[in-house]
Amino acid sequence: MLDLKILREEPERLAHALEDRGATVDVARLQELEARRRELLTAVEAKKAERNAASKRIGEVKRAGGDAAEAQAAVRGLGEEIATLDRDVAETVDALNALWLTVPNLPHPGCPVGRDESANPEVRRWGRPPTFAFEPRAHWELGERLGILDFERATKLSGARFAVLWGAGARLERALTAFMLDLHTGEHGYTELLPPFLVNAASMTATGQLPKFEEDLFACRDDDLYLIPTAEVPVTNLHRDEILDEGSLPRRYCAYTPCFRREAGSHGQDTRGLIRQHQFDKVELVRFEEPEHSYAALEELTGHAEAVLQRLELPYRVIELCTGDLGFSAAKTYDLEVWLPGQARYREISSCSCFESFQARRAQIRYRVPGQKKPRLVHTLNGSGLAVGRTLVALLENHQQADGSVRIPEALLPYMGGLEVIEPR
């Protein structure tokens, strides 16, 4: 959520930014609602001040033992006027809010302008796509031959877009998760968290999933709870409605969670394999920063995610999202794309974003600067560090060998209980 002040002070800037994003928002309507809100508020507050003064006098009269019946009758009408105005205010505020919550964040000024992902510039590459003396297999083929991926039975259990991992596959998923957590906590200074995987609507609203993207979520309607689509939701909401001490910033958290996504609207995409599942594991990095440091923090956080790929010896590239491809809440985003030999292309494996104060304003996450009267909104950031399922895919496909076996990279050996190669059964 943006600051409403922008409607008064820089409406053209808002309009331009939304246009760059390809968002259709009626700025004039917003301005009108905001003007009406303030107008009504001034009116009702004047009435309330009047009533408060009158009530105070009545109290004084009564305490002195006098009769205030006349004065009471005079104020009675005022109460009705106030009630009417209050309703008008509420109506206007509701309308304004409903619309305002659908307004996306403003892109960072340096953000490349473009309509869609084809306009995303590549920032850098690391590693070289491996060359094979044989036709590299897709991970689902490798996984099934190795007996570690089972899509058929998952379909029996749950339906499409689920998987069962067996044996070394399950172990590999666990190893990757542990490796990532150890790296981020041990070397990058993040504090490990294990949050709830179900959260309420208020949390989903604060981070921007609701109200706009409800169809992407799995909901438990009997309990008004949602399965988290990313750890970003519970971890960012940790400090909702809090005022943090300046000295406690920056805060760096990392959390493993499963993620649940309905993938509405992606029918027919990535139907095979692990790439697009309703449930997948992810290790997420979340940071709370002072505004002055948030963009430096984004670079650092992106580097932390990259470190995972480097240690796993997986070639990747970094791209920056253009205005048209930016997520709803983000001001700037780097995507990490890992090379997948099975598809002979780079695929997204991490998304690292700075949200500036967009989430903090919705979630009311602030910090106090000594000597300053008003608390300031923090800047929030987050990035996958990494999507574990897709990392497993990349590992299988990049480290596959001619006989269908898969080599375990050195960084992972301590987590695999001595297993160096996953062999076909």
Added chain:
RNA sequence: GGAGAGAUGGCCGAGCGGUCGAAGGCGUCUGACUCGAAAUCAGAUGUGGUGCAAGCCACCGGGGGUUCAAAUCCCUCUCUCUCCGCCA
């Protein structure tokens, strides 16, 4: 799931329907004292909205109601705690 108790400012904790944005304590900040510190003393210390400003308005878990007036009365929801039951 059953029975009971509770929700007030950064924390603890008072609060006859009007003088309560809220006593008192703790904490924090500023000043005095001190070579410095501790102790002591004095003062300050919630958030948001609106306004050029003075100010005004709102907020005592959420929502609704009664009243000229609600932290205080009524209804309702949520959450927490205690006991019992069940349970990984």
